[in-house]
Amino acid sequence: MTPTLAEITTTARVVALPMNTRFRGVDVREALLFEGPQGWADFSPFTEYADAEASTWLAAAIDFAYAEQPAPLRDRIPVNATVPAVDAARVPEVLARFDGCRTAKVKVAERGQSAADDIARVRAVREIMGPEGRIRIDANGGWNVDEAERVIHALAELDLEYAEQPCATVDELAELRYRVKHTGILIAADESIRKAADPLAVAQAKAADLIVIKAQPLGGARRALRIVAETGLPAVVSSALDTAVGLSQGAALAASLPELDFDCGLGTASLFADDVAEARPVGGSVSAARVIPDAAALARLEVPADRRDWWLARLERCFALLGD
Structure with missing residues (x-):
């Protein structure tokens, strides 16, 4: 219709x-x-x-x-905490808003900040989450290959799960993935999927170990599922800083994925001081049910x-x- x-x-x-x-x-x-x-x-x-x-x-x-x-395969979605590019001293207050989350995505490569700021922020997250917590970083394509390699090596001792879009282009991602493969740190592609004329180029170039998909920027669940199937790579469903209503679309997409190997970035309602409905994570997960906004x-x-x-x-x- x-x-x-x-x-x-x-x-x-x-x-x-x-x-x-x-x-x-x-x-x-x-x-x-x-x-x-x-x-x-x-x-x-x-x-x-x-x-x-x-x-x-x-x-x-x-x-x-x-x-x-698409038909759901699960009714709850495990999610990560999201840590903006804040001073390391503010990390505890940010993580406290994400109930039960055992994975954290940390924003890095913020304009006007240094690699030292990024390392201090990630270190603060590790101190709070302990050795069993999972940490991933997201640079939004903010580094060149050499910068990304230096920071990833500096963070290797903190046991990163993966680095999301550390560089802007597919060629850069492929080069970086080759350089850091020995560290065991995975490379994830986000903008190279959702903003690309050919979202399959990442897989063809062997430029990433997994992909980050978002329902709105990709045109909906069916197109996102096709991209996952055609790339053959594991997928993490993330938000585009959506309202609670938009997050429920992302949760519906995550619920329909055949495999869900990583915690998803759908806990971002905790970044808002107010929202149209309650969508914050509880016990480290969110519901896959549709959200009805509160009048x-x-x-x-x-x-x-x-x-x-x-x-x-x-x-x-x-x-x-x-x-x-």
């Missing part, structure tokens, strides 16, 4: 979620939510994204609201009229691109 633009806008609600800690340059996360026959969906490409990229996010939202999703929360988090108009205009442009 394909909706009309009018059908989407009839139920559209635009919200702004305040964050506990600045993350990915964001202090407040805006999103447009709408309801279809299957339930609520989240359309929330970052504001700087061009319409062509944002339209893929809209396709995913329409799919989630209007189409039956009071929708009203409390509603954006001013000018921001609503901005999102509705963006929705209209992206919807036209889907028709084209």
Whole structure:
């Protein structure tokens, strides 16, 4: 079932979620939510994204609201804590928000920070989580190959699970993977999957040991599942800093994966000071069930009229691109 633009806008609600800690340059996360026959969906490409990229996010939202999703194979999804690029002294307060999580993803390569800052942050996470906790780092493509190699070697003693998108290009990832293979630290591809014209190039170049997939940026669960199957690589389902509604789409995707070997990055509701529904991890996992936004929360988090108009205009442009 394909909706009309009018059908989407009839139920559209635009919200702004305040964050506990600045993350990915964001202090407040805006999103447009709408309801279809299957339930609520989240359309929330970052504001700087061009319409062509944002339209893929809209396709995913329409799919989630209007189409039956792949059959779930599990009802709860194990998740990781997410540690923004904070000072090492703030790591305890961040981890305390992620109930029962035994894996932590630590942001590194933040602009304006040094490798020493990254190492101190990861070390603080290891001290809190102990030897049995799992730690992964995410550089969002912020290093060149030499920089990535130096930091990964420096962190090897802290027993990293994997490094996510340490470099920007597939060729760089392949070179780095060759250089650090002896450490046993895996390389994961994120942007090289979700922002690539050919998401299969990573596997063809043997540039990663696993891939990170996100429901909205990849156009929905079915396309994400096809990419996983075609790459033949293990997958971690992660969020794009979604609302609780968007996280439930990611959880539905994770629930339908044939194999789920790694904790997923779907605990990011703990990064928000307020949300449209409760979606924070409990005992290290989140539910795979659909989320229904709370009416009071929708009203409390509603954006001013000018921001609503901005999102509705963006929705209209992206919807036209889907028709084209």
